[in-house]
Amino acid sequence: MAKLVMTEDETMLADSARGFLDDKAPVKALRDLRDAGRTHDADLWREMAQMGWAGVLVPEAQGGSDMGHAAANVLAAEMGKTLAVSPFLSTAVIAATALRQVSDARAEKALAAIASGDATYALAIDEGNKFAPDNTAMQARAEGNGFRLSGKKTFVVDGALANRLLVLARTDAGLTLFDIPADRDGITRNRQNMIDARDSARIEFDDVQATGDDVLGQVDDAMSVLRPALEAGQAALAAEMSGLAAGAFGMTVGYLKERKQFGTTIGSFQALQHRAAHLWCEIEVTASAILNAGRMLDEDPDNAALAVSLAKARATSTAQLAVQEGVQMHGGIGMTDAFDMGFYMKRARVGAEWLGDYGYHAEIVARERGF
Amino acid sequence: MQSEAELEGFRNELRDWLEQNCPDEMRDGQNIETAICWGGINWKFTSEAQKQWLERCAAKGYTVPTWPVEYGGAGLSRAQEKIFHQEMARINARSPLESFGIWMLGPALLHFGSHEQKLHYLPPIARGEVRWCQGYSEPGAGSDLASVQTKGEDKGDHWLVNGQKIWTSYADKADWIFALVRTDREAPKHKGISFLLIDMSDPGVETRPIKLISGASVFCETFFTDVKVPKHQIVGEENRGWDVAKYLLTHEREMISGGGQGLQGGRALGAVLAESAGEGGLTDATLRADAMRCEVDALAIGMTLERYKDQAEAGTGAGDASAMLKYMGTELNKQRHELLMAAGGSDALEWDGPLGDRPADWLRTKANSIEGGTSEVMLSIVSRRVLGLPG
Known part of the structure; x- marks a missing residue:
């Protein structure tokens, strides 16, 4: 396996991404969107697409930059540092990875639309309050050559802004993944007012028509397409959360150096030094688990489950510790809406779920390690 | 850099060699205290297989695979070393030899020693013929190590050493000691220390074991009374011993942090716990949840160790990573043994009971976060050097 060291290309990518994001997508941009009641900045996404970020996992033949999962994780981590708002994970990582599992003209066209920034995707998978794809109950009833989708999805991240939906539903002998336009008849999307001020919807499907062409991969076999997409998404989300932790940590250490009390x-x-040092260790x-997950997804994707889950578990606990320590060590000001730390705390909670x-x-x- | 094909060739060759040379009794993966081969003049092999295994590995340089061949190693690259550990783990081979000479003095000599010193001291370490111990701490110099008071008076061709060391692991079994000795009492505390190599059989060297909570006596007090140490037995420059000490501490910390073995190559904690929980496996929900968290952290810390080794090889520097690894690794190891004790229930409460050394091992881990610099000292190092907070 490639080494657990950032390559020169990855370091350059991180540096250039940081420059762009500090300028175009600082935390203040998220604050301004929230205050304006918006969850999406289409101009920002277009610029990201022009830089090749939307097509980070799209083959060059479809106009992508095809940089791979480790690079996607580098971008996600940088976005986490400034809490940049974009459909990067849903579209450029999850949907693009799913589409790449399918080699037909329709998938190629969809990939090209992702790379150009025209297509934005959301994954409609959750039905209960916890992630449990195997328990999917939503029905896709066979009818003629196609299907009728009925049911409810919740916590569809980017579900209100996306123009396409990946929908997981139960068919006769298993689960099937559909790729349909978000405005198809019978779909009702309700954007929710999320704690992290990001885009998410509850979506109702009322007898929505889908054709055989709308099926991504094989009927009754969603997971061969969806599993790699979920793992890619989980790893990139873990990377985003590790960036978030680093961002919150940077603010906190900065504050420790400038805030004066008792002279x-x-x-x-x-007491504070040791807690800050512990957080840095975490x-x-x-960061090692994130780097490892990217390498595994690029080099041995069929066996990446352990690496990905390790990354997501670690990133979740680390980000949560970082924001809790962040608020506590900032004292009163950490509790105010005017200060940015709260945005980190709320995004960490959403990312955790x-x-x-x-x-x-x-x-x-535990399962992968045999207990 | 070696090509993939060259590395594969190395792997195949090594695999054959291991197949033919590693005795069956040495393929049980045991790494507990009583299974370790420490070597030394007075070493009693626990079995013929242990002796064979050491001799065969030493002849190939495999006791210290990355050391240069002329000093008793096999001269392996980092990539080959990874393969070496993978192949050793694959057949569950015991380590042929462990020692403070390998972990600590060797790396220090390779970095600071003269060619003559390397030729003189390293090969006997690699062959397991000379066993070393470390003379660092003193009753008044624990976390504040640079306050050592053991003094060395300049007597022309030698130093006359007087003083006391404490927590010298296995001093009663060691042949030589590397010690921090104050050779300039006027200089600031970090600037007056020399790094001396002392023969434990010299007149005036005495050791006294200290009984620990685990019942074992791995640590000793070591006393020096008018011990004559020839001038050539110094590593690095006179009064610059702190540089050597610091360098060596990083190796010690990496070693105590659990190294590559305990944390990643080893069996999953949950599997071990399930076994000792008895029939029905790991059914205790709290214990299982704790074990999962421990496993997640162990794997990630193991990867971090790999990452830092890769960084060190790539020349991007691991900085003060050893303090971090030492802190995280030892705290985790303590947790791990707490869980092992909980899983063992009352069976784990008997010395030499059904679970053997488990209670002693549990108590031994309590020293991990103290020896080689306490967890609190590690956090202070990170705070000062990495975070730049006022020291």
């Missing part, structure tokens, strides 16, 4: 900077107090250890929480992924680690 000295609070960073000179050992962030470092998690999306695509499987700590317990879900720790179970996979």
